[in-house]
Amino acid sequence: NAGVTQTPKFQVLKTGQSMTLQCAQDMNHEYMSWYRQDPGMGLRLIHYSVGAGITDQGEVPNGYNVSRSTTEDFPLRLLSAAPSQTSVYFCASRPSGYTEAFFGQGTRLTVV
């Protein structure tokens, strides 16, 4: 049982480059979310999805796009990377109802 899998684990980008952070879950969870965590801070919600084909913005959506074409996958796209997007990115999923969320191990992104 893989749970929530994030790839890559580490990435270095140059300013202006684009890339996609991958997130996949094999638990058939309806809800998926992307968070970012900056040094010494808590997690901030970027985008979330309550099911395939449905996405919405979180607290800090600017500079990021998401799509949810399948239940399993929820990729996060950086359109034009900026140094301010240097952070650790976490993906999470959970089933509907008041249940626990499962987090991936994170992607550490550095934009130079």
Add this chain to the structure above:
Amino acid sequence: DAKTTQPTSMDCAEGRAANLPCNHSTISGNEYVYWYRQIHSQGPQYIIHGLKNNETNEMASLIITEDRKSSTLILPHATLRDTAVYYCIVRSANTGTASKLTFGTGTRLQVTL
């Protein structure tokens, strides 16, 4: 979503109970209290959640005051592996925002020998 207030850091001796407080004085009637922890730089890990009644599982106990304005997470016998940042989160019951978990800065628990 209701905001939470937690102490920045706490220490606990190994083998002792760790009691982590959380204030959520603006919580509404249909909001649950969740606790997560984050060990080093790993992804957050769910610990426990509750609405009104006290809850216990294999990891911890959650004590919620009768007025629901505060709660305490109890790790009954803390070990060095419990050293982590602990987040107290209040989650909305609204369907559209039900997937949101609003993280604050949490409490950094240091368990020592």
